[in-house]
Amino acid sequence: MAKGLVIDISRCTGCGYCELMCSFVHHGEFNTLKSRIHTNVFIEKSTAVPVVCYQCEDPWCLKACPAGAISIENDPKTGIRVVKVHKEKCVGCKMCTLACPFGCIVVSDGYAEKCDLCGGYPECVRVCRAGAIRFEETEYGLAAKRKSVAERLLDSYQEG
Amino acid sequence: MWHGWTGNVLRVDLSKPQITIEELDRSSAENYIGGRGLGIKYLYDEMNPSIDALSPANKLIFATGPLTGTGAPAASRYMVMCKGPLTEAIAESSAGGAFATAMKYAGYDMIILEGKASTPVYLWINNDQIELRDASHLSGKSSIETEKAVIAETDPNAKVSCIGPAGENLVLFACVMNDMGRAAGRSGVGAVMGSKNLKAIAVHGTGGLKVADGVAFRKAIYEAYKTIDTEDTEHFHQLGTPAVLALVKEFGALPTRNFQTGVNPHWEKLSGETLATTIATRHNMGLACPACPVGCGRVTKVTNPEFPGEGVGPEYETIGLFGSSCETNDLEVVSKAGFICNEMGMDTISAGAAIACAMELYEKGYLTEKDVGMPLNFGNSEAVIKLTEDMALRKGFGNVLAEGSYRLAKRYGHPEFFMGSKKLDFASYDPRGLQGMGLGYATNSRGACHIRGEVHDLTLYSVKHWKITKDHNVGPVDPLRWDDKPLLGADVQDWFCIIDSCGMCNFMFFLALDEDHARHLIESATGIDMGGYKGLMKTGERIFNLERLFNLKAGLTSKDDTLPKRMLEEPMPEGPAKGMVVHLGEMLPEYYKIRGWTADGVPTPEKLKELGLESV
Numbered sequence: 185m186a187k188g189l190v191i192d193i194s195r196c197t198g199c200g201y202c203e204l205m206c207s208f209v210h211h212g213e214f215n216t217l218k219s220r221i222h223t224n225v226f227i228e229k230s231t232a233v234p235v236v237c238y239q240c241e242d243p244w245c246l247k248a249c250p251a252g253a254i255s256i257e258n259d260p261k262t263g264i265r266v267v268k269v270h271k272e273k274c275v276g277c278k279m280c281t282l283a284c285p286f287g288c289i290v291v292s293d294g295y296a297e298k299c300d301l302c303g304g305y306p307e308c309v310r311v312c313r314a315g316a317i318r319f320e321e322t323e324y325g326l327a328a329k330r331k332s333v334a335e336r337l338l339d340s341y342q343e344g
Numbered sequence: 345m346w347h348g349w350t351g352n353v354l355r356v357d358l359s360k361p362q363i364t365i366e367e368l369d370r371s372s373a374e375n376y377i378g379g380r381g382l383g384i385k386y387l388y389d390e391m392n393p394s395i396d397a398l399s400p401a402n403k404l405i406f407a408t409g410p411l412t413g414t415g416a417p418a419a420s421r422y423m424v425m426c427k428g429p430l431t432e433a434i435a436e437s438s439a440g441g442a443f444a445t446a447m448k449y450a451g452y453d454m455i456i457l458e459g460k461a462s463t464p465v466y467l468w469i470n471n472d473q474i475e476l477r478d479a480s481h482l483s484g485k486s487s488i489e490t491e492k493a494v495i496a497e498t499d500p501n502a503k504v505s506c507i508g509p510a511g512e513n514l515v516l517f518a519c520v521m522n523d524m525g526r527a528a529g530r531s532g533v534g535a536v537m538g539s540k541n542l543k544a545i546a547v548h549g550t551g552g553l554k555v556a557d558g559v560a561f562r563k564a565i566y567e568a569y570k571t572i573d574t575e576d577t578e579h580f581h582q583l584g585t586p587a588v589l590a591l592v593k594e595f596g597a598l599p600t601r602n603f604q605t606g607v608n609p610h611w612e613k614l615s616g617e618t619l620a621t622t623i624a625t626r627h628n629m630g631l632a633c634p635a636c637p638v639g640c641g642r643v644t645k646v647t648n649p650e651f652p653g654e655g656v657g658p659e660y661e662t663i664g665l666f667g668s669s670c671e672t673n674d675l676e677v678v679s680k681a682g683f684i685c686n687e688m689g690m691d692t693i694s695a696g697a698a699i700a701c702a703m704e705l706y707e708k709g710y711l712t713e714k715d716v717g718m719p720l721n722f723g724n725s726e727a728v729i730k731l732t733e734d735m736a737l738r739k740g741f742g743n744v745l746a747e748g749s750y751r752l753a754k755r756y757g758h759p760e761f762f763m764g765s766k767k768l769d770f771a772s773y774d775p776r777g778l779q780g781m782g783l784g785y786a787t788n789s790r791g792a793c794h795i796r797g798e799v800h801d802l803t804l805y806s807v808k809h810w811k812i813t814k815d816h817n818v819g820p821v822d823p824l825r826w827d828d829k830p831l832l833g834a835d836v837q838d839w840f841c842i843i844d845s846c847g848m849c850n851f852m853f854f855l856a857l858d859e860d861h862a863r864h865l866i867e868s869a870t871g872i873d874m875g876g877y878k879g880l881m882k883t884g885e886r887i888f889n890l891e892r893l894f895n896l897k898a899g900l901t902s903k904d905d906t907l908p909k910r911m912l913e914e915p916m917p918e919g920p921a922k923g924m925v926v927h928l929g930e931m932l933p934e935y936y937k938i939r940g941w942t943a944d945g946v947p948t949p950e951k952l953k954e955l956g957l958e959s960v
Contacts, residue, residue: 197632199639201636213553311569
């Protein structure tokens, strides 16, 4: 089963630590604009939502890339599947940024870049103390979400 | 080459007007780090401390630290410094939120504001494009409306620091506000901004921050990050600062009825646990400042049809003053009063304290219904909400309250009912139950501050991680003991000078981190050598002593290092601290001696030489 980033909005405090460390490990500087994950904070709604590449099954960016610089890489050892940009082939044309419906691929410092799952050890997960970003089997995350919905239903059922 | 620091200071003369960018003074940066340290260094060098705080001669400095905007845990702070109008002493108020990070990314360590604009303006900093813009259409707008309006006029990603109506109306304890409810709260820094006709500062920064040694810095981050992952942190994550209430109550130090007692039998109605299950909009969690593993910020909703509202807060101090000291014992009232303070841009501690003081004057017959315009017994929730609004707008009796409780108590002939020191109101801790807090209240540079000599945290939280005093080898800290507090207090004050200067939030340190974490982060970010533990603490001591020199020049003396008669002479009537007074008379001379100050509280020439301050 493929592992991926699992976002739990109910736990996100909007601290943006994920953004800071992402930009630092990939660009050597703290700059949230250069991060591949972005936390949007809605103070009045008391909610924060991290947005990051979900590694599409059939990636829009890959299909749009005229240079053939984007491919799907499967690592049989780790079970990690990642949509990857090959920097040496990328010409910085930005077609991928137009194609991605989620704004999760950007052209920065001349090349397209997106979440690469840090080779299987995502830095954003390391600094998310609240547990809003986890790296796990995506099916596990969905199962947990379904269970939490069921629990809420159970509560209201019992209250009723 | 600058690492950690950006190396730029933005200076804005509002009178001329003139905008200049200058290089940060390298030796000041190395000797005073940033934030509170650099702030006092520049203020002391450039300004006569005896000036009137609300005159154009006062300078207002927004200062970040070298770690602000980096991935050091909770490194999101900036300090707002000037001479405080409430205290007529040094003002050094700190705020979190995303504003300071934006300042660094735009390329500035500090913003120095001088003079006074002839009409209301706001400062718009878009990286290196800087302009003053007309703000007359923003006059009278709340801090939240102002923030939204300025963002709409500038850039959707801009971060805004501003004042509300309280700052414009020169309420002596007005705050500088940012990010919808973060406040540089105390001493009236917002009134100084108001006196300069400066409504807001908006910043948009797209640059990044580089550190001197990336590998070492990343290691230091993770060492700190791992250390901070404790049960205490989780407790704070779940309950926010209101978690403190249940701890303070254990020491019988929860201010009740303007500090007449430290025991509030209704404390459970006000606790962090109650807040989490009633008015909090998120169960057991809140929102965080940048890079913070705690996330103490609460968001609450008040459904009472008389005074509905929704917003950020309340903090523990707000609960202690509006809830317990005013004896409303109702979290909805507290939260609503907090919302008003946020919108108006007003310090919740001093606002709550002013009402509590007025309530005592009223109940004892020194203040009449005619003076106030309504009955003002303790627990009158309606009056609390009405007066909070009125003081921001200086309406009716609110105009008297807007001067703060020191001036209120004096005006009605009973200065002994002012609960504070150096004209700054006590935070939500009765020092009779926490002797170290008593010494801190009396000796902290900005007055009765609960943070800058945070000895109480040694008692509130587990002492095991507290290594600051490793040279002094103190055992477990007993809150009612006073003989060990002078040494401990001085040490903690120096240490907090470092925390407030580096750009990190002090919560990281009272929860888990120690001076080694701070030093490794500062050294690997900036590339400077702090000179080990001793060098680091010496830097803190230098900052503290320079603040003392500022206050002495401002006209303060050792007579101002004092506490109200109630704390010194009236024993605590009940509870765990029953029978206690603050033993300041025993602590203060010893404290001066440890500081290397004369019996009159003046740093000796030898001490100044040791700290490299002989020339000032």
